[in-house]
Amino acid sequence: TNSVVIAVDGPVAAGKGTLARRLADKYGYAYLDTGSLYRAVGAKVLRAGGDPADAGFATRMAESLEDSDLTSKDLRSEAVGLAASKVAVVPGVRAALLDYQQRFASQPPGGKPGAVLDGRDIGTVVCPQAQVKLFVTARDEVRAGRRHKELMDKGENVTFERVLDDLRRRDEQDRARSAAPLRPADDAHLLDTSDLAIEAAVAAAVDIIARKL
Template structure:
């Protein structure tokens, strides 16, 4: 069996659009494997930090990326996927705003992206894969039979993140979050390496004002074509 015979559903979109929750729910409903590709860039940034590698040291970053020892573990609905780096549970660390910002900087470096390309494609195993990211449908799995681009307004994404942090007991300014989200969107959409955009054949789903169940229903309808 060739890789192209293994079905893939790609779920791309900006941070805070609900990709993480939706991909986990889709993977569980379908009984498929899960790839949180964004975590790979966060893990590269975190591993670089642990190894005292500067984010502008391209050769060293490429070495870190190529040698990542990573594993994902599904969690109950509403919780982020568990992420392990060299056996350590680093779920909380890779979800911090600072790590996300570092990951966005790392992701613009093409040699780092090249180093992680095959690692991501290696997740494509039977019975199928649900891949969460920003260039899953455009770069990593361009032959995926179902491509979803999940989005939401910057204001709604900031409010969601604000609520998450508030529930976690973290004090943060919603205005600062909104500014950070807009800045990251601008950087991701205009980067030269795999800019954030829907694949030409992607189904765009705007989750603004929708419940997670409504978004899941729309994605499951799309998944029926896989």
């Protein structure tokens, strides 16, 4: 269809979610946090007492994913994030989630004229035809600082070093996998948010989008 798609990819805690949500608001587009799908699969595996690295089990959990799995409260925890990046290497899991994401992009809910999707492989695999592709990055320490603050605010008591370590481990796993690895699409615009407040990051993204649409 002729729905406009904005792809927002990048590593852990680069600011993708906040930016993508703000862009969706600004343009009146639908927003999909694709990481929450992988998190829901990871959480479902953990709840069932399974091993996230067990490809067959993780694939069955992805194929039987329901709306109620997406609203579970523990999705944003570090443990679920790590489980998500383990199930995300499994091709069967990725295949099970692909159709939902592509349908969201081509027929955004609520009859909206466009969609913003954030994740790791939106510009490369899910929506290679997206009109705008942003690849959002920030220095490791900056990302860990943001994630650490978010966790502390929620009452999860973790050290900065632990968060930095988890984030590097998760990025490494996301970059090294053979199925849809984390990488910028050839036609992606890089946006480093290390020294940008959210308003400035939104303004920079809007500049890029204005040149593409």
